[in-house]
Amino acid sequence: MKNLLNNLVNKVTDHITNRDTHIHTIGYRGETAATRFLRKNNYRIIRRNLKFRLGEVDILARDPDGQTIVLIEVKSTAAADNAPPPEVHVNHDKQEKLITLAAIIQKKFNLQLHPLRIDVITVTFPDKITAQPTIRHHPNAVEIGQSHWL
Template identity: 45%
Template structure:
């Protein structure tokens, strides 16, 4: 669902479910502007009051930054961004720059 959403927005899907020893990237994509995007996908599957993107806490942000740095080494010529896609039933919210890569 998230990959199809990004494709409809003219993103190129580079890979999905990329595993490292220290974490996993749900989707690695290329924005139409050339930015390499590490995408964290969060889905609401229960009656929890919180929104899915709220699960991206400080520990998860730190892990995403580490994953982005690993990807940055493979794409040194491209800017890197971390986005979160939040899915609740049929509603998809795309939060760009959800975690700031310095």
């Protein structure tokens, strides 16, 4: 009986660990693909994974205009039939958190004189590991001062 219970605990632990590793791997790969996409489109990456008590900003960048500071939320997913688009994960609560993080960043880094916006980039990885992901960039997806999606 004790061995049966230990086996069950090990299987559950392995499943959770593998699932979490998979999620983090997809997230990391998505942020890396988004960073490459931004650089290719003349954005200057200031910082990745900027952590605060309230949460994390995936990418902080400077727009090609040279003035605008952009907070970028990256949502990544593996392609699957009937899966909702990754955009749905930027819900009202997430938008409010991003707006608050924008205010914190603006104050902490003394960026009050720079325009600031929040973009969302979605990265969908196809079933084939060698195929290129689909990247969608939604500039100004979350309006500062007003929370709504696209």
